Amino acid sequence: MERPVQVTASEQAKPALLVRGLRKSFGARVAVDSVGFTIAAGEIYGLLGPNGAGKTTSISMIAGILARDAGEITVDGIDIDAGLAARALIGIVPQAITLYLDLTARENLDFWGRMYDLSGAPLHDAIKGALEAVGLTPRADDIVGTYSGGMQRRLNLACGILHRPKVLILDEPTVGVDPQSRSAIFDLVERLRDTGTAILYTTHYMEEAERLCARIGIIDSGRLIAEGTRDELIASLGHDARVEIGLGRGDSVERAERIVGALKGVRSANVENGHLHVVADHGARRLPAMLTALLDAGAVAESVRVVEPNLEDVFLRMTGRALRD
Numbered sequence: 001m002e003r004p005v006q007v008t009a010s011e012q013a014k015p016a017l018l019v020r021g022l023r024k025s026f027g028a029r030v031a032v033d034s035v036g037f038t039i040a041a042g043e044i045y046g047l048l049g050p051n052g053a054g055k056t057t058s059i060s061m062i063a064g065i066l067a068r069d070a071g072e073i074t075v076d077g078i079d080i081d082a083g084l085a086a087r088a089l090i091g092i093v094p095q096a097i098t099l100y101l102d103l104t105a106r107e108n109l110d111f112w113g114r115m116y117d118l119s120g121a122p123l124h125d126a127i128k129g130a131l132e133a134v135g136l137t138p139r140a141d142d143i144v145g146t147y148s149g150g151m152q153r154r155l156n157l158a159c160g161i162l163h164r165p166k167v168l169i170l171d172e173p174t175v176g177v178d179p180q181s182r183s184a185i186f187d188l189v190e191r192l193r194d195t196g197t198a199i200l201y202t203t204h205y206m207e208e209a210e211r212l213c214a215r216i217g218i219i220d221s222g223r224l225i226a227e228g229t230r231d232e233l234i235a236s237l238g239h240d241a242r243v244e245i246g247l248g249r250g251d252s253v254e255r256a257e258r259i260v261g262a263l264k265g266v267r268s269a270n271v272e273n274g275h276l277h278v279v280a281d282h283g284a285r286r287l288p289a290m291l292t293a294l295l296d297a298g299a300v301a302e303s304v305r306v307v308e309p310n311l312e313d314v315f316l317r318m319t320g321r322a323l324r325d
């Protein structure tokens with residue numbers, strides 16, 4: 001009988017990627033301030049934050065593209081400063097397309113493969129595998145300048161996975177792609193996860209973080225302000241819930257705002273496009289009181305919607321601002 005492989009507690013706990021105390025300033029501006037997190041093999045970790053939060057700066061340091069002011073970065077326990085072999089454990093798919101537009105896809109991949117010290121049959125196999133993974137085999141020998149934006153994004157991704165890194169970093173990989181390419185990218189990311197790759201996924205699309213990421217770090221102004229599973233982050237909101245009340249045309253919006261805003265348990269009430277947006281403790285339970293107060297004031301609710309809290313609400317609560325500008 002085969003004996004099960006013994007995994008010690010320390011092995012189990014050893015993350016594929018460990019980042020600790022990461023810091024970077026540009027002149028007087030602190031772009032990344034004490035950022036730290038770990039990612040396990042086979043886990044997708046999302047770094048979610050608005051424009052300028054410090055996502056690209058953080059991952060550029062992790063990928064060794066940008067020098068850091070401070071911080072520790074290890075992959076499988078190996079310091080990334082240990083040399084080229086350590087660096088090669090990481091793959092990065094940058095936010096900007098980094099392809100030679102006057103070369104074919106195959107030639108681009110050949111170039112990147114050589115950068116990672118691949119050659120001969122292993123390089124040939126790696127190129128074949130990467131092209132298949134992103135669904136570009138039939139277009140492999142076309143000039144990349146003739147590709148659509150989504151196809152270029154997919155090739156950008158292929159360049160990052162060519163050398164089968166243990167840790168793959170994706171910087172907003174779906175910006176500007178159509179739903180079909182987006183879904184192809186999601187499938188590929190999930191397949192890579194399932195084969196044990198640790199994935200760091202940055203985005204400012206809440207829906208992508210919710211769909212793909214086992215754990216999410218929310219970054220704002222260079223700091224990691226919250227971390228957890230989607231459910232943990234939402235639970236941190238307590239019992240707050242959002243209610244949207246559609247108002248009739250003749251209703252005074254300022255008055256509705258004032259009346260509902262003054263009710264017990266209501267944290268905020270703002271009118272936007274004829275809808276009263278209310279955040280209230282146990283939102284749905286306070287609905288009768290809201291509707292009665294409005295009716296007493298002569299305003300008629302034309303529609304009512306209780307909105308499930310999401311990561312946007314977590315961000316809003318922690319920063320007072322919306323995730324997207």
Ligand SMILES: Nc1ncnc2c1ncn2[C@@H]1O[C@H](COP(=O)(O)OP(=O)(O)OP(=O)(O)O)[C@@H](O)[C@H]1O
Binds near residue numbers: 026029031054055095
């Ligand atoms: N090379 C640089 N020189 C000066 N400031 C920089 C440089 N790179 C980034 N910054 C600044 O650092 C901050 C973080 O930028 P970063 O690109 O990391 O944000 P981001 O979270 O990736 O945003 P986005 O979602 O727009 O890509 C911003 O204030 C930015 O202006």
Ligand SMILES: [Mg+2]
Binds near residue numbers: 055056057095171
């Ligand atoms: Mg960025």
